[in-house]
Amino acid sequence: MGHQAAEMYRCPVQAPKLEQNEFSAVESEHDDQNETWTTHTPPKLSTQQFCSVGDMSMLPTPLVYTPMSPHRSVKSPVDLRFASTTSPPSARSKKNYGSLNSPVAESFNRSHVLEDKHRILSEYAPHSAVAAATANTLSQRITSLSGVDRNLETVEETRVATTNLSHTPESLSPLTDELLTTWLIKEPSQPLRLQKIRQIGVGNFSDVYLYESPEFDNNELDVGAKFAVKHVKYPDALVLSSSPKSPRFRELLSRVESSLIRELDVLSSISHPCITNLIAINNLAFISSSRPLSNANPTAGDNLPPCDMVLSYCAGGDLFEMASQNVLPDWLLRRIFAELTLAVKYLHENLIVHRDLKLENVLIKYPFDTLIELQGRDDHDGAARLERLHIVELADFGLCRRIASDEMCTTRCGSEDYVSPEILMGVPYDGRLSDTWAMGVILYALLEGRLPFDPLPTAVPGKRQRRSSTAHRISRYEWRWIKMAESHSPAKQIVENCVNRKNSRWDIQKIFESDFVSSELASIKQLN
Numbered sequence: 001m002g003h004q005a006a007e008m009y010r011c012p013v014q015a016p017k018l019e020q021n022e023f024s025a026v027e028s029e030h031d032d033q034n035e036t037w038t039t040h041t042p043p044k045l046s047t048q049q050f051c052s053v054g055d056m057s058m059l060p061t062p063l064v065y066t067p068m069s070p071h072r073s074v075k076s077p078v079d080l081r082f083a084s085t086t087s088p089p090s091a092r093s094k095k096n097y098g099s100l101n102s103p104v105a106e107s108f109n110r111s112h113v114l115e116d117k118h119r120i121l122s123e124y125a126p127h128s129a130v131a132a133a134t135a136n137t138l139s140q141r142i143t144s145l146s147g148v149d150r151n152l153e154t155v156e157e158t159r160v161a162t163t164n165l166s167h168t169p170e171s172l173s174p175l176t177d178e179l180l181t182t183w184l185i186k187e188p189s190q191p192l193r194l195q196k197i198r199q200i201g202v203g204n205f206s207d208v209y210l211y212e213s214p215e216f217d218n219n220e221l222d223v224g225a226k227f228a229v230k231h232v233k234y235p236d237a238l239v240l241s242s243s244p245k246s247p248r249f250r251e252l253l254s255r256v257e258s259s260l261i262r263e264l265d266v267l268s269s270i271s272h273p274c275i276t277n278l279i280a281i282n283n284l285a286f287i288s289s290s291r292p293l294s295n296a297n298p299t300a301g302d303n304l305p306p307c308d309m310v311l312s313y314c315a316g317g318d319l320f321e322m323a324s325q326n327v328l329p330d331w332l333l334r335r336i337f338a339e340l341t342l343a344v345k346y347l348h349e350n351l352i353v354h355r356d357l358k359l360e361n362v363l364i365k366y367p368f369d370t371l372i373e374l375q376g377r378d379d380h381d382g383a384a385r386l387e388r389l390h391i392v393e394l395a396d397f398g399l400c401r402r403i404a405s406d407e408m409c410t411t412r413c414g415s416e417d418y419v420s421p422e423i424l425m426g427v428p429y430d431g432r433l434s435d436t437w438a439m440g441v442i443l444y445a446l447l448e449g450r451l452p453f454d455p456l457p458t459a460v461p462g463k464r465q466r467r468s469s470t471a472h473r474i475s476r477y478e479w480r481w482i483k484m485a486e487s488h489s490p491a492k493q494i495v496e497n498c499v500n501r502k503n504s505r506w507d508i509q510k511i512f513e514s515d516f517v518s519s520e521l522a523s524i525k526q527l528n
């Protein structure tokens with residue numbers, strides 16, 4: 001069902017519509033059912049036009065990032081984010097890429113993130129527009145241009161109280177909120193009972209917790225002892241709605257449903273050591289039914305069945321955290337990128353596009369210190385063990401999509417800093433090439449310690465480079481080497497061939513064959 005479903009709900013915000021005259025050259029027809037798109041005249045956006053398109057108020061781009069280190073206990077940024085719906089946040093509570101992989105990594109903390117002066121929304125749009133936009137735009141992800149999907153609803157997301165949604169198979173209700181009964185994907189009759197340990201992550205669409213299995217002496221399960229449980233947060237408009245029969249409610253419900261089903265459909269059908277493993281789920285209807293939410297026949301939003309996905313646990317957190325807090329040695333950087341390449345290659349070979357590749361979605365199986373310790377051992381054992389391990393797991397398939405081999409996507413989705421120019425432009429795009437663009441952005445970020453389309457460190461506040469939006473810079477391919485300017489690293493070749501025009505952009509096979517990746521993969525053959 002996955003790829004035919006209407007585009008997903010990860011557009012909980014109605015994309016601020018572009019003025020039609022901005023796209024007056026575009027005469028396009030969109031078949032929402034099949035996500036096909038006919039563009040009669042390709043849009044010709046001059047820089048100036050794109051400038052206005054590129055305002056943050058106009059782009060349905062990530063405005064909020066809500067990281068939570070597994071190793072820290074901090075107030076949930078979601079709480080901060082939704083502290084007041086009447087006074088929208090003035091800053092993008094987003095990870096501060098400025099400190100990525102830098103000597104000032106210790107400055108990476110929540111307050112720093114929230115006070116990121118370089119990324120305040122008001123830089124991108126006039127205050128009134130900011131207020132209007134942010135009031136309804138509390139999503140990290142995105143949605144569409146007018147014309148791509150005209151029927152998106154405006155939704156404010158709010159943290160969903162887990163307790164309101166506790167719902168498990170009746171036969172095996174948990175004893176307390178801290179216990180969860182789930183069912184193995186590969187052996188659906190087999191329960192996996194889990195105990196909550198602590199929260200390890202917050203996304204815009206989920207809260208992620210560490211659980212462990214008290215019954216882990218059952219080796220037959222062969223699923224490990226610790227798990228990450230991704231608890232889906234339904235949009236507020238579904239949870240709190242008093243009119244669940246309204247077309248608006250139904251449409252949003254259907255979009256949420258397709259998104260969830262698509263993620264689960266893909267996760268349960270793929271298997272790769274470098275991709276997060278969906279081990280179990282709290283309610284098998286999410287796997288077996290194409291309408292697990294609609295069939296629950298919600299008479300009020302809070303009757304929606306909760307969705308808890310049990311995933312393989314990555315103790316090293318996400319790549320953003322690792323790269324922010326540590327200077328990645330070359331060997332580790334190369335290894336991580338090579339494994340990421342394997343993951344994306346596997347997806348593309350199976351005609352799946354991820355569409356949300358970013359540092360935060362690359363999870364690391366082992367803590368940084370463990371990896372360094374293994375690598376640094378004098379004996380051969382450490383190095384041999386390192387070769388046998390896989391280090392990376394690609395996560396978050398909420399925007400993924402199955403495609404036909406020649407199919408173009410039309411939904412504008414992704415995360416702002418990683419999104420390709422063709423997605424920004426709203427023209428049909430090859431999801432595989434947008435994925436390799438994002439891989440180039442990731443590699444650049446790891447090499448340079450900053451994102452390619454952030455204002456240059458030397459940019460003066462108030463001056464053009466600082467003022468222009470990320471989208472604007474992306475549309476102009478406006479990036480350059482700074483730290484690596486004099487370097488001859490073969491990694492640069494990948495970035496230069498991925499963060500470029502789509503007609504000459506490398507596909508995943510080219511990345512795989514590049515010197516940087518292929519030489520690394522030769523040493524970890526068993527992961528190929």
Ligand SMILES: Nc1ncnc2c1ncn2[C@@H]1O[C@H](COP(=O)(O)OP(=O)(O)OP(=O)(O)O)[C@@H](O)[C@H]1O
Binds near residue numbers: 203230
């Ligand atoms: N398997 C895992 N092991 C360890 N941490 C995890 C795992 N899965 C997710 N996390 C943590 O939780 C965070 C949010 O997870 P994820 O990105 O899947 O949620 P989301 O709601 O889809 O997020 P987004 O805001 O990117 O859409 C991740 O960035 C990561 O830090």
